[in-house]
Amino acid sequence: MVAGQGQRATSVDGTEALKLSIRNLTIGYGGVPALRDVTLDVRRHEIFGIVGPAGSGKTSFLKAIGRMDEFTRAMSVEGQILFDGKDVREWRNVYALRRRIGVVFPLPVGLPMTVYDNVALSPRLSGIKKKAQLDEIVERCLRRAALWDEVKGRLDALGSLLSGGQQQRLTIARALSQDPELLLLDEFSIAVDPVTTMRIEDVLKELKSEVTIVLVTNLVQQARRLADRTAFFLTGECVEVGQTEALFEGHVRDERTSAYLEGRFG
Amino acid sequence: MSEASRGSALDELDRRNADWYIDRLVQVLVFVGGVSAIVFILGIFVFITKEGLGFIGGRFSITEFFGSIAWRPTSRNPTYGALALIVGTASVTGLAMVVAVPFSLGAAIYIAEFSSGRTREALKVLVELLAAIPSVVWGFIGLSIMNPLIIRWFDTPVGLNVLNAGIILGLMAAPIMTTIAEDALKAVPDSYREAAEAMGATRWQVIRSVVIPAGKNGLVAAVLLGVGRGFGETMAVLMASGHSINLPTSPLDSVRALTATIAAELGETANGSEHYGALFTLGILLFVVTFAINLAADIMVRGGRRGRRATAEGGA
Ligand SMILES: Nc1ncnc2c1ncn2[C@@H]1O[C@H](COP(=O)(O)OP(=O)(O)O)[C@@H](O)[C@H]1O
Numbered sequence: 001m002v003a004g005q006g007q008r009a010t011s012v013d014g015t016e017a018l019k020l021s022i023r024n025l026t027i028g029y030g031g032v033p034a035l036r037d038v039t040l041d042v043r044r045h046e047i048f049g050i051v052g053p054a055g056s057g058k059t060s061f062l063k064a065i066g067r068m069d070e071f072t073r074a075m076s077v078e079g080q081i082l083f084d085g086k087d088v089r090e091w092r093n094v095y096a097l098r099r100r101i102g103v104v105f106p107l108p109v110g111l112p113m114t115v116y117d118n119v120a121l122s123p124r125l126s127g128i129k130k131k132a133q134l135d136e137i138v139e140r141c142l143r144r145a146a147l148w149d150e151v152k153g154r155l156d157a158l159g160s161l162l163s164g165g166q167q168q169r170l171t172i173a174r175a176l177s178q179d180p181e182l183l184l185l186d187e188f189s190i191a192v193d194p195v196t197t198m199r200i201e202d203v204l205k206e207l208k209s210e211v212t213i214v215l216v217t218n219l220v221q222q223a224r225r226l227a228d229r230t231a232f233f234l235t236g237e238c239v240e241v242g243q244t245e246a247l248f249e250g251h252v253r254d255e256r257t258s259a260y261l262e263g264r265f266g
Numbered sequence: 267m268s269e270a271s272r273g274s275a276l277d278e279l280d281r282r283n284a285d286w287y288i289d290r291l292v293q294v295l296v297f298v299g300g301v302s303a304i305v306f307i308l309g310i311f312v313f314i315t316k317e318g319l320g321f322i323g324g325r326f327s328i329t330e331f332f333g334s335i336a337w338r339p340t341s342r343n344p345t346y347g348a349l350a351l352i353v354g355t356a357s358v359t360g361l362a363m364v365v366a367v368p369f370s371l372g373a374a375i376y377i378a379e380f381s382s383g384r385t386r387e388a389l390k391v392l393v394e395l396l397a398a399i400p401s402v403v404w405g406f407i408g409l410s411i412m413n414p415l416i417i418r419w420f421d422t423p424v425g426l427n428v429l430n431a432g433i434i435l436g437l438m439a440a441p442i443m444t445t446i447a448e449d450a451l452k453a454v455p456d457s458y459r460e461a462a463e464a465m466g467a468t469r470w471q472v473i474r475s476v477v478i479p480a481g482k483n484g485l486v487a488a489v490l491l492g493v494g495r496g497f498g499e500t501m502a503v504l505m506a507s508g509h510s511i512n513l514p515t516s517p518l519d520s521v522r523a524l525t526a527t528i529a530a531e532l533g534e535t536a537n538g539s540e541h542y543g544a545l546f547t548l549g550i551l552l553f554v555v556t557f558a559i560n561l562a563a564d565i566m567v568r569g570g571r572r573g574r575r576a577t578a579e580g581g582a
């Protein structure tokens with residue numbers, strides 16, 4: 001009963017409320033399928049969690065959304081990925097699409113330039129040149145990523161020399177500097193200490209009012225803490241999507257979901 | 267455990283077996299190799315300095331050497347003004363870099379960032395083949411191909427000049443600069459490129475704002491290596507520059523290089539003579555300049571890095 005709520009809400013809200021509409025998405029690498037026939041919706045201003053064991057296709061899913069499959073030669077993507085109702089592959093200008101999507105990778109990537117330049121890079125690429133405006137963006141994004149207090153005195157230090165946790169927050173600040181409508185996070189806490197993880201989680205909760213977030217996580221409890229709804233991926237299949245609390249309380253349609261969420265999997 | 271077996275276990279810890287000796291031997295060999303490289307370089311420097319010292323302590327005048335263009339070592343009243351030679355070398359090297367830097371960086375960017383698979387491998391082999399062409403062949407190209415072309419296009423009586431030698435030297439230095447620059451670009455992790463592309467940077471923006479800054483040290487090294495090559499190259503410059511003592515006012519003027527002067531004259535001087543000492547003084551100059559270029563590069567590259575690391579750690 002409760003598990004059904006997710007689906008009902010979708011149809012009631014209509015497509016206006018949908019940020020992403022994935023239809024029959026199938027991804028393969030050189031003919032070997034990595035994700036099969038996934039259909040799901042991500043609503044505006046929600047945190048949509050994706051959990052599942054390694055190799056279940058979570059990263060491939062995120063890559064397809066930002067058309068990052070174009071970096072990987074052998075990767076093939078079929079089906080529809082509607083971003084604000086329009087298939088991402090119909091965007092002529094893939095760069096404009098990617099600028100609207102912020103991505104955070106599992107391993108922090110502090111680009112080898114100053115902290116300031118890391119955050120100012122994207123605004124600069126989209127043509128902002130005024131120092132005052134850049135200063136404002138850099139400070140705002142670093143504050144939101146909970147990094148400002150630690151780096152405000154050394155914005156000209158090399159970004160790639162910050163600690164791992166700081167670099168991950170720098171990556172988040174950089175993603176925010178794009179002023180994205182959609183934020184894709186791929187196991188962001190894998191290289192981050194627990195305290196920093198909690199701080200970033202608080203930031204994500206705040207961001208929800210402005211940005212739609214897809215959170216792939218290796219920590220099921222993180223999905224429980226943050227995600228409004230959660231999808232469970234298993235070896236290329238989307239087993240089910242439901243309200244996070246309901247799933248964790250055991251209202252599942254597929255026994256495998258409970259098994260994974262409760263950690264009895266194998 | 268019996269006393270005997272414990273004894274043998276201790277033996278095991280104490281025994282110097284074959285691995286231990288091999289390890290020691292390799293350590294010694296590596297050490298000897300490293301030290302001998304330093305000893306050779308020092309030895310060369312000491313030798314050059316010793317040979318030049320007699321001249322520097324005697325006939326040498328700093329104002330004449332650096333201020334006069336009159337290099338007349340065989341005149342009855344010899345003068346040793348090296349200014350024209352220094353300017354000759356500098357102008358040829360400068361022009362060579364104007365030719366080589368865009369060529370080699372462009373080629374390196376194309377090979378590292380745009381080509382792939384077969385094309386990439388083929389290009390790399392081609393560049394390495396170009397790097398292996400002996401300098402006398404380049405000199406020959408300067409003499410027999412560039413020379414008539416320059417005479418025809420620029421309507422000058424002689425085509426052996428700064429332009430000719432600069433182009434030849436630039437083409438000569440470009441392949442090795444390309445190889446090093448390409449290595450520098452390849453060493454930039456793909457995660458940087460992906461991060462920038464995911465942000466919506468175009469391919470060229472990725473290269474310009476991420477890859478080139480990240481590979482900057484290697485690119486600087488590539489250019490400096492080219493400069494060093496230009497300074498030290500002898501045969502091709504001797505053949506293509508016209509080898510005439512001259513303060514050039516245009517690229518169409520013939521010049522003479524420091525290296526070419528040493529190569530052309532050393533065989534005809536008496537060991538220990540004034541002229542001989544003067545040539546070694548040119549050698550010291552070359553050595554010092556090359557050393558200074560490398561040192562400057564090192565300080566620039568490393569100094570920048572250290573400064574930034576200090577600030578990164580400062581507040582941590
Ligand atoms: N670049 C690639 N080339 C070939 N196979 C890949 C590539 N990336 C991922 N795969 C395969 O696709 C499947 C899903 O991988 P991925 O999306 O990374 O899963 P997850 O992020 O859930 O661990 C795995 O079986 C993986 O081996």
Ligand SMILES: [Mg+2]
Pocket residue numbers: 055058059060186
């Ligand atoms: Mg993954």
